[in-house]
Amino acid sequence: xxxxxxxxxxxxxxxxxxxxxxxxxxxxxxxxxxxxxxxxxxxxxxxxxxxxxxxxxxxxxxxxxxxxxxxxxxxxxxxxxxxxxxxxxxxxxxxxxxxxxxxxxxxxxxxxxxxxxxxxxxxxxxxxxxxxxxx
Numbered sequence: 001x002x003x004x005x006x007x008x009x010x011x012x013x014x015x016x017x018x019x020x021x022x023x024x025x026x027x028x029x030x031x032x033x034x035x036x037x038x039x040x041x042x043x044x045x046x047x048x049x050x051x052x053x054x055x056x057x058x059x060x061x062x063x064x065x066x067x068x069x070x071x072x073x074x075x076x077x078x079x080x081x082x083x084x085x086x087x088x089x090x091x092x093x094x095x096x097x098x099x100x101x102x103x104x105x106x107x108x109x110x111x112x113x114x115x116x117x118x119x120x121x122x123x124x125x126x127x128x129x130x131x132x133x134x135x
Contacts, residue, residue: 013059019052021059029099031063036092037115047087053113054082057123060097061109065127068102074132075107080125088115105129 010017019041025032033056035041041052058077065075097111107129113121 016055016059019055021056023063026063026067029064029068029102031060031067031095031097033060033063033095033097034092035095037088037090042089045087047089048093050082050084053084053088053093053121054080054123056093056095056113057082057097057111057121058125060095060111061123061125061127064097064099064109065102065107065129068099068107069129072132073129075127075129078106078126078128080123082121082123084121086115086118086120088120091115093120103129 019035020038021033021035023031023033035052035056037048041048043049058080062077069075093113093115095111095113097109099107099109101108105128107127109125109127111123111125112119113123
């Protein structure tokens with residue numbers, strides 16, 4: 001049985017909460033999350049740090065997969081490849097993610113990060129799925 005993901009769940013990922021990623025949709029192998037650009041996310045050049053955009057992509061892909069894993073399954077990021085297309089210094093970043101393939105032990109996802117409707121980055125990720133330890 002797939003998990004029901006609460007988009008309002010705070011505390012599930014303290015790092016994600018610290019960065020400011022929030023979800024607006026998580027269902028059926030898809031997710032939509034957002035990140036409001038804040039000065040704490042900028043690098044020395046005054047643009048959003050690549051790590052913040054990477055975090056948004058990783059969080060979006062993870063949420064998309066979370067909607068498909070069973071209650072006894074957990075997962076971890078194996079790798080993510082990301083291409084940055086547009087420097088961002090203000091506004092809101094949106095990340096649309098989807099599961100491309102969900103196998104027994106491996107899942108592949110993609111994410112598109114946009115700013116004001118313009119493609120800012122695209123990511124592909126591979127995640128490992130495994131059985132969680134019983135309590």
